[in-house]
Amino acid sequence: MTKAKNKSVNISKNKSFTVRFAGDSGDGIQLVGTRFANATAVAGNELSTLPDYPAEIRAPAGTLAGVSGFQISFGDETVKTPGNKPGVLVVMNPAALAVNLKNVDKGSIIIANSDAFSQAGLEKAGYKTNPLEDGTLSNYRVIAVPASEMTEAALADSGLTKPQVMKCKNFYMLGILFWMYGLETEDTKGWIKTKFKKVPAVAEANLKALDSGYAYAEATEIFDARFETIKSAVTPGKYRNLTGNEAAAYALLTAAKLLKKKLFYGSYPITPASEILQTLAKHRATDVVVFQAEDEIAAMAATVGAAFGGNFSATGTSGPGLSLKLESMGLGVIAELPMVIVDVQRGGPSTGLPTKTEQSDLLQSIYGRHGESPLVVLAAASPADCFYTTLAASRIAVKYMTPVIVLTNSYLANGSEPFRIPKLSELHKFEMAKLPPPDQFKPYARDPKTMARPWAWPGLKGYEHRIGGLEKAEETGAISYDPVNHEKLTAARSEKMRLVAESIAPTKICGKDQGELLVLGWGSTYGAISTAMTEAEAEGLDVSSVHLRHVWPLPPDLGKVMKRFRKVLIPEENLGQLRMLIRSEYLFEPIGLNKVQGQPLNSDEVLAKIKEVLGGK
Amino acid sequence: MTKAKNKSVNISKNKSFTVRFAGDSGDGIQLVGTRFANATAVAGNELSTLPDYPAEIRAPAGTLAGVSGFQISFGDETVKTPGNKPGVLVVMNPAALAVNLKNVDKGSIIIANSDAFSQAGLEKAGYKTNPLEDGTLSNYRVIAVPASEMTEAALADSGLTKPQVMKCKNFYMLGILFWMYGLETEDTKGWIKTKFKKVPAVAEANLKALDSGYAYAEATEIFDARFETIKSAVTPGKYRNLTGNEAAAYALLTAAKLLKKKLFYGSYPITPASEILQTLAKHRATDVVVFQAEDEIAAMAATVGAAFGGNFSATGTSGPGLSLKLESMGLGVIAELPMVIVDVQRGGPSTGLPTKTEQSDLLQSIYGRHGESPLVVLAAASPADCFYTTLAASRIAVKYMTPVIVLTNSYLANGSEPFRIPKLSELHKFEMAKLPPPDQFKPYARDPKTMARPWAWPGLKGYEHRIGGLEKAEETGAISYDPVNHEKLTAARSEKMRLVAESIAPTKICGKDQGELLVLGWGSTYGAISTAMTEAEAEGLDVSSVHLRHVWPLPPDLGKVMKRFRKVLIPEENLGQLRMLIRSEYLFEPIGLNKVQGQPLNSDEVLAKIKEVLGGK
């Protein structure tokens, strides 16, 4: 690690740090955020990131609507979320300060590009006077850096135009941050060289900006603080940073490979799920078919078609798209074909808050189809867990011959964390019912252990058969209007769910396995709950937690586990959807912590609620 | 009433009778069934009917697949269902016998057109020998009528062709039935004359066939039994027979008239909801706009558009269509516009059993939309109640500015019962929030008593405003990404549901208001439950019942009511959807009686379950 040598600074050691970069959407915030994240990871930190894009594609430069943010928390293994409030806020312009200040505690550090605090810039942000100078920030440690000017100076001989030069100031700022956290610049330099291979002058300029920022921090008196994290002991191996959407996409690729089948992914773009489609589009191959359909109905119907066609098949969407897919998904249910549906939840109802996060499609996933139309619903807990949850969903889909919904949300989809890259050989093989010989083949003869019907696809000689959306006769799958048969088939579809439930691993309790309070979470609240749990444990509070991947059907031992606690608290980003299921399944009233703000629950809120519940016992 | 005069017969008096007509779909079964129903009604009976169409449009004549049925139960006020098993089965051919025999108790009467029991006819029905003669029916009272031959004889001089003559044999049979039940033929004769006005020869022939059948029964020895019902005391007034689909259609016409608004009905044909569209299509007017859209999505979207346009607006569909409508319905929820969605449930999942009945869209109606997207769900109890439930839904939609779903099903939709025709002046007026003057108008300012926002439609000067599917700011309805605002609006939409719940009339208990067992029903099981209750009461069983029209939100006093009973039994035609809601809302486990056969629950099944539950206490 590069060490500061030429001046004396205070080194603060801490288990974790939270930094937020903010600036205009044109300022390259996501880019430097990602590079910073990478550097902290390479230095051996756990980390969690969250980008925060403006809702408009290109809001006017310098306005509040145009502010883009990137937050990262890094440090030891207790880091599970991007952090609540940043200890360091980096702002590239006044609007970024105006938008983010309310989320920064007094006493924190604010690093500002002071050159951007011009009259015009201040006005766009709604400031009458300059907050860097008028006392607004007197309770903060403000570090004003004339980053534009310094970058310009550093790149005087670069031969670049002024706008090109100005685009480099984000790397100047990044250099400062690298110095502050004692991070290596090597990897990022390599990255810059590859990225701008075709325009060497730009590569050169960015490298210089980075070095200049680093040198500036090292040289200047105003930086009196450096930070070092206490590293955690991590499983050795190769790691990368991964967003939830990338993780879901890679899991589908991996599932198909493990199953030795072609992957079919049919989808229609929608925020915040489009990146799954876009990621897979990059990896198209003769065995990776990626189809942008005309709408979500076609995407789902084609996914059903591809499953019938014998591919490992999947689709992805967000709320409005999930609504549209329900009818065709129901065809998947009655046809009993394997497929995975990834729903990246966003703020609802209707178009709602397309870029914001929520957990409000749970009940729709379970009950949204007409008729008795059961399927399996899993939820991912963290960006990297989107990989393992989607993989688990794929295994269930194929083993039980059923559609499986994977719930993530925009918080997980856009957030990132380190992911240990598995070797395919480490991952166990898929289970799939064997096809009997053609003369014994019956389309709806079930394996009693899974209730799965055999999967025979066009092209296989001797297995020609016809299926459809009308109720089908036992075994043969022929159309049947028989009343008792309908009852049997309805029961068979629901028995399949029971068998999936039976196969769920015993519920893992974090903390003591009995006591005063159990925090029961699902999906994206994992990070906030874990962090809160660590703090609660440190304070000696009598609280344990369970986090559900299997949200439907629920794990069969969950009832017993919950009974061992006097109270159960369910934090959710909706009005209480899991709570409703728990009430209905276990006939008691859990306590709810519900936030419906399009924002993730944070660990402070969870901890405060834990204390409130325990205090009030 | 025409009395039998020329021979001595046994007159059986009874509180109610159940008769089933069955024959080939070409035999005019539905027609004579309807005429018979009308005659029983005119004679002052309560009644309930259910047609049973073959699934194929025109299955080959004489085959099992081609059998059409029509069942009617009539008598005193205890008649609430078309009856479980018919006491008299009328069969026009062997296939009709083969299909229906299993549903007839030994000792019942079977009236058969013996002429149809030819070698060819028997073969098509799968009979090797003639069941009228081979002892198969030895435990039944069989009355073999050579109806074809007799009709032919009666119409020898009619000048009609043989096929035309054969088409009259249903009226011959009807004549026999009229005699048996001592019914007047006058009304039906009038009906025949109007119906066949353009072909007097056919009218004449049908009249003659009817009279001949009547005379035959009166004259022949084989008819030794006549039946008389014990009439109930009914509310005086004008009555008609009404199917559930007609009732829903008429309710929408009535609602618009009471509201003094144009009715817009946008729909797409689907079994078993098409008749609502078809009925309204007959009554189009400059203030009744009926729009057959290109699909269910367009139908729902146009319905939302027409509500925005200021019409009283509605749509209707069945399960697969409801799945498709969910996204646009969500727009109705966030736009807070009034509209009614009639869902005529059928057997699911997917295409399922399109002509069969079920109650399995309840949870979809409540939870099927993405995000937190609440609306009101009502369920109709009987064919005529489809009128009052749809009217109630319309009132709520307008008063609270919200979409309301009305659940019926194919059993109610196709079944009929007498309906006392209201004068419009008897029906109370609609409540609707007043529009403030333009300068005080804010699109999302709410009436605190209902949380309704004001309804201002294009054309109104000074109220120009813009709304949409993105989350909206309090009061102004402008786009808002503000977190706290989102939470407030989410709460407001859910508060609206609470206010609807508050307005629900106190729950009516049938029977004692506390005791051992409460039967809790909703929707189409009303008839079966009522009939079972009457019988249970007669047997002195300790059981009461409550029937819900408001299935979401639930009546606020329901919990208290249920607490007064030791056990609660919920009969449903699904796997336990209301039961799930009750568990979740009231934290106890009701007993379920669930039938998922595409067939209505019948009163015997309910009664047996009541006894089982009470016996096992």
Added chain:
Amino acid sequence: MENTKLTAKDFSSGLPVKWCPGCGDFAILNVIQKTMANMGLPREKFAVISGIGCSSRFPYYVSTYGFHTLHGRACAVASGVKLSNPELSVWVITGDGDGLSIGGNHTMHAIRRNMDLKIILFNNRIYGLTKGQASPTTLPGSKTKTTPLGAIDYPFNPARFAVGLDCTFVARCIDSDIAGSTAVMERAAKHVGTAFVEIYQKCVPFTDKEFEWLKDPATKEDMILRVEHGKPLVFGKDKNKGIAIKNMKAEIVTFSGAVPAEVAVYDETNDEMAHLISGLKHPEFPTPIGVFRAVRKPAYEELYYDQIKHVGDTKEHELEAVLTGPDAWEMK
């Protein structure tokens, strides 16, 4: 693929066929079974995908793979089948309601992509299965259950609709004209890319008389224009009438003897001619049948697999490289 030659019977599933006696669907079933037998492909290489409607019951009667999907979704499901399993011969069976009302979007996008599907649209101008409501091909004025005073919607002309979308193969035929529909079906079967075939189909209970005038031996030759590539557009019992195109408009010319030069010679590769001809309507004009348009353009799945053939199948190490990405690091 060298099997013993299959016959139409080999393509029957043996299930009792449940259409109304006299329904036009029977004849079409026979023609398609025969066409399939003549394709030289074994049964397992066919997938017959339908929506919902009377016509959509079709797959149950064919002994290949079959999928009776959802109302309107046949083309979308079939696109998934074809892309996932491109060696199959994929047939879409749909109705005027299924394919043009609720399913219009999928039909039009399948055509736009030139997805290699044979889309066979049974046009009986009515919703048969749901018992007689108006469809988007119901003619103005027709009384149906939903149009008691007569339909007011302008109807689609399915073949012209497909031509307007630049479909690479468009044809029209009549259920009862076995020779004509066999010829069309044989060509559709061989076409690579979207083949769209509209079949005028009799529906006994609801549109019994709809196409009678095209079937009545006394009048039909004056009512029908048989379109053939490279042949002049001649019709009439006495082959004495022809279609001339003047100022981009069709005109009927009557002649005796040799066909005059002004009678247009049909060119199935000419978009505008296909558009004009497919638009000819009774009663001003005879009703054209035959192949209206046939051009070869790479099909969607050809373009798809072609674009990535250099990538081939994903090897394990390639997938591992993808998972690793450019930015991984080692932790010890």
Added chain:
Amino acid sequence: MENTKLTAKDFSSGLPVKWCPGCGDFAILNVIQKTMANMGLPREKFAVISGIGCSSRFPYYVSTYGFHTLHGRACAVASGVKLSNPELSVWVITGDGDGLSIGGNHTMHAIRRNMDLKIILFNNRIYGLTKGQASPTTLPGSKTKTTPLGAIDYPFNPARFAVGLDCTFVARCIDSDIAGSTAVMERAAKHVGTAFVEIYQKCVPFTDKEFEWLKDPATKEDMILRVEHGKPLVFGKDKNKGIAIKNMKAEIVTFSGAVPAEVAVYDETNDEMAHLISGLKHPEFPTPIGVFRAVRKPAYEELYYDQIKHVGDTKEHELEAVLTGPDAWEMK
């Protein structure tokens, strides 16, 4: 309806307009506001209905009634608005994705019915709002977020699509050509029935260069064919090129001096001409703009209300008669 004359400004809602600087939508907004002002209708008689997309933000900026509905559903919602409230002037604002991909079915059925809607389709050949995925008008080979190796889909040509559906008014214009788009919009505004207007629209971050060649003063006159009813199809900086139609195909003829007779005179009432012209494509041909088709045919809502005008509004006693039906009886 005799108000004091309104101006474009009266049709601005005053809300800050949130498109990217340089977005083509700004110019279109101005043109439409001006067109509305010129219609002589008060603001409350307008309803502007959009789907979802950048373009669909449009209604917020217009001071009339407005409804920003769902992705793809604008035409369907608008059909409900128009039928329920037929005196309104109803404008549909949609994008190439909104109106032709997910919303294709509603667009095509609105056109089929000749519903009196002004459908303004902003064609930027990309999904703008969701940040750059391929749309059904994206040209083959274009690299977008979902087509990293270049698009393989054949694109729709929106104007030709509408012509193919026999839309009664079809036009194309270019965002930056204020005079041209104003002229088109004024005519669309007056049209009764479906008016379909395709606007080539610049999208700064994603398809910045897409229509540059039609805007570059140096080249544009050679690239654009301005179509005008009754005028010969002449183009080129020097007005020395024309379109001739031979054998139902277009050909470019170059001339000097007077326009030769072989150059076709445009007839906006001729279906086939509209079809041919709307199909002309760069680079073989200049890109046509202007009004391609304009014919008058009763609009859906005209037919609807006309068919039932003899019924009028339902009187109370009429409704009571309906409730009673032919078969009622009295009980005492």
